[in-house]
Amino acid sequence: MLNGKANIAVLVSGGGTNLQAIIDAEKSGIIHSGKVSLVVSNVKDAYALTRAQNAGIKTAVITKKECGSAQMFEQRLIDTLEENGTDLIILAGFMSILSEDFTSHFRDRIINVHPSLIPSFCGKGFYGLKVHEAALAKGVKVTGATVHFVNEIPDGGKIIMQKAVEIQPDDTPEILQKRVMQQAEWIILPQSAELVCGEIVKGEK
DSSP states (O other): TTTBBBEEEEESSSHHHHHHHHHHHHHSSSOOOOEEEEEEESSSSSSHHHHHHHHTTTTEOOHHHSSSSSSHHHHHHHHHHHHHHHEEEESSOOOEEEEEEEHHTTTTOOOESSOTTTTTTOTTTOOOHHHHHHHHTTTOEEEEEEEEEESSSTOOEEEEEEEEOOOTTOOOOHHHHHHIIIIIIHHHHHHHHHHHHHHHHHHOO
């Protein structure tokens, strides 16, 4: 806890658009029960690290290659999060499946945003553009995003929030991906973060 606020760490691998949505939501007061104090990337040159540095947030880079094994990678990650007193972990485009050892260590303290309405187009192999390609191939008329708690099953944890997005006739996977981010992910991820931070703060009090 930081001055009565839940201490948030965000795990990233790429450009960090969802991280930016979280940073902006904290600035605007949407997230007021928590504070982002750490951004960890498993990719050295992820642009998300630059976004964090621009916002004055502490960063760390932990790669599987340097750690030598998935087990050592997760242990380094746990140590770094604990050293920073992390209360809530947000996965924001973090491209690494976490084991049961890791998820059970932080039970009900890890949230993720997935670019579909779970249980559609989710689970192993469904990430990034693949989710939107599958939605368009199936011909569904509505898709969206889901924020959920993370457990050992990919996209298998309890749902916190969902938001629907309509599919347009001329959508490509790239166009759909952008609309789902703008109309769903960037809205419900900060809202869910605030919801969970509020519960953590209440529990700590």
